[in-house]
Amino acid sequence: MAYTGRFAPSPTGPLHAGSLVAALASWVDARAHSGRWLVRIEDVDTPRCVPGADTLILSQLAACGLAPDETPVRQSKRGALYQAALSSLMQSGKAYPCGCARADITLALAAAGQAQARHAERVYPGTCRPERGGLRGCEERSIRLRVDEQDAAVAWADRRVGQRQQDVARAVGDYVLRRADGLWAYQLAVVVDDAAQGVTHVVRGEDLADNTPRQIYLQRLLGLTTPEYLHTPLVLGSNGEKLSKSNCAEELQPGLVALKSALSALGLRADAGSVDGLLASAVAQWRQRWGRDRRWAAELSLD
Numbered sequence: 001m002a003y004t005g006r007f008a009p010s011p012t013g014p015l016h017a018g019s020l021v022a023a024l025a026s027w028v029d030a031r032a033h034s035g036r037w038l039v040r041i042e043d044v045d046t047p048r049c050v051p052g053a054d055t056l057i058l059s060q061l062a063a064c065g066l067a068p069d070e071t072p073v074r075q076s077k078r079g080a081l082y083q084a085a086l087s088s089l090m091q092s093g094k095a096y097p098c099g100c101a102r103a104d105i106t107l108a109l110a111a112a113g114q115a116q117a118r119h120a121e122r123v124y125p126g127t128c129r130p131e132r133g134g135l136r137g138c139e140e141r142s143i144r145l146r147v148d149e150q151d152a153a154v155a156w157a158d159r160r161v162g163q164r165q166q167d168v169a170r171a172v173g174d175y176v177l178r179r180a181d182g183l184w185a186y187q188l189a190v191v192v193d194d195a196a197q198g199v200t201h202v203v204r205g206e207d208l209a210d211n212t213p214r215q216i217y218l219q220r221l222l223g224l225t226t227p228e229y230l231h232t233p234l235v236l237g238s239n240g241e242k243l244s245k246s247n248c249a250e251e252l253q254p255g256l257v258a259l260k261s262a263l264s265a266l267g268l269r270a271d272a273g274s275v276d277g278l279l280a281s282a283v284a285q286w287r288q289r290w291g292r293d294r295r296w297a298a299e300l301s302l303d
């Protein structure tokens with residue numbers, strides 16, 4: 001199968017050092033496999049999108065020599081694809097309407113003696129499942145995926161992190177596919193798009209690794225092929241916290257210096273004086289690393 005990789009930024013602000021590492025890793029992996037590299041603008045969460053951030057991200061990538069092989073697609077234009085997937089899940093009884101607001105879920109969890117620690121993942125208690133009476137006259141708010149206990153164990157091998165597993169029913173429960181504000185949930189959009197674009201290899205930051213079992217579970221229900229996954233190490237700021245758009249005060253200045261630090265975050269030598277030279281050397285090093293020993297993470301102490 002021909003390799004297709006992608007970088008899928010949400011245009012909620014400019015690229016930062018952490019997102020450049022993910023972009024670079026996905027580009028290098030694609031080039032090292034002589035594959036296709038796509039950029040997909042994930043602008044479904046419109047309230048969080050910042051006008052102009054998409055073009056800024058593309059120009060920052062270009063300044064680092066990372067040019068997509070095709071015109072980037074935008075998720076905001078792909079609602080019909082997400083709707084088709086949702087309709088098929090609803091028809092097969094795998095998705096159902098939910099009328100619960102956050103407060104209803106908190107109350108139901110407390111009543112079941114499952115008060116959650118703050119910030120912990122809240123497992124939906126299944127209040128609106130059809131077998132429990134469905135909406136019972138409540139107004140529909142969101143649409144949830146039914147995560148059945150008997151097939152919810154997902155195991156996969158991350159190319160860097162190794163064998164992982166999660167029981168999606170216990171860890172997450174029935175999760176949202178279309179949000180109460182009418183917007184498409186990230187999980188649905190990313191799974192539909194990765195399949196529609198023929199993505200064979202997902203390379204992205206480790207902060208997204210937690211979502212992978214949910215995505216694999218959904219791929220299985222939709223009869224889609226599961227891509228290979230590689231989650232790259234997170235870049236920590238000087239305060240030891242993960243770099244993100246919200247805590248990274250400095251906007252990334254794309255070019256040689258930014259590229260060099262992204263390379264070193266991936267354990268690659270920055271041994272050339274130009275953007276093109278750095279990238280060519282990165283591809284050669286990446287090929288060698290994978291050719292010699294697929295367990296490159298352990299070898300380079302990236303964990």
Ligand code: GLU
Nearest residue numbers: 008009010042190204208
């Ligand atoms: N749009 C997501 C983000 O910017 C990344 C999605 C993905 O790579 O699967 O965090």
